[in-house]
């Protein structure tokens with residue numbers, strides 16, 4: 001049985017690569033008001049100009065009318081630094097897309113618990129941090145996690161893992177923390193579908209489904225980088241070889257997905273892939 005998401009407005013925290021894309025699909029596809037906040041005014045400016053650019057491209061390709069593009073843009077408003085996350089008080093769901101850092105996310109979810117309404121759904125776009133750990137930080141100070149209030153507070157936290165670039169990639173992984181309620185999960189699923197995505201459900205394990213399956217391809221080392229990538233592209237119809245993809249991802253620190261010696265040595269050599277121009281491949285630009 002499918003249930004309605006019931007989200008009348010969404011808050012997006014972080015206007016980087018992912019937050020900007022999430023704000024755009026929420027405004028354009030789910031057609032609801034979006035409140036965007038980032039601690040950096042510079043990032044907000046960059047994010048909004050990217051939204052303009054992507055919408056203009058859709059109009060020029062005939063995928064959207066001018067009116068649809070303008071309506072989508074008008075649904076996005078910015079919460080300034082003086083208001084901060086207090087500006088999310090009236091939304092039904094927030095999606096956190098700040099930098100990948102456990103203590104940063106824990107302090108943000110603890111502020112969400114202090115500042116937002118108790119029924120607001122709290123979603124995180126993390127790609128490698130345990131949703132259960134994040135959910136545990138969404139319990140108000142002094143409340144016992146095993147009490148009814150503690151369980152209820154953590155039960156509205158869910159993983160909503162969008163892929164990069166968000167407007168293009170069709171998949172969203174939905175991740176249930178140990179504490180997540182069925183209602184939170186189903187409403188988050190309905191919201192991702194309304195935003196134009198296909199949803200898969202993953203357990204709260206390191207890497208979730210997608211990155212956990214990718215790691216063995218990257219770690220195998222049975223042939224040259226080109227032969228590994230060509231095998232997966234031409235033999236298995238992957239659009240991109242795993243080692244090309246590996247140049248854009250980061251680690252999980254989980255022992256099950258321990259990187260191969262070669263990957264560790266590449267990090268020792270400070271060859272960080274696309275980030276600084278050398279990984280399995282070299283990137284001149």
Ligand SMILES: NC(=O)c1ccc[n+]([C@@H]2O[C@H](COP(=O)([O-])OP(=O)(O)OC[C@H]3O[C@@H](n4cnc5c(N)ncnc54)[C@H](O)[C@@H]3O)[C@@H](O)[C@H]2O)c1
Pocket residue numbers: 013014015016017018019037038039040043096097098099100101104125126127128161162163164
């Ligand atoms: N980039 C990807 O391919 C990708 C894919 C899936 C998931 N993710 C996850 O999405 C999240 C965001 O990744 P990204 O690539 O967009 O990062 P990014 O560095 O592009 O953006 C992060 C943004 O968060 C802002 N920020 C940091 N601390 C903040 C705070 N306390 N309050 C408000 N804003 C704050 C930064 O100013 C920055 O604009 C991470 O958890 C990442 O793991 C990334």
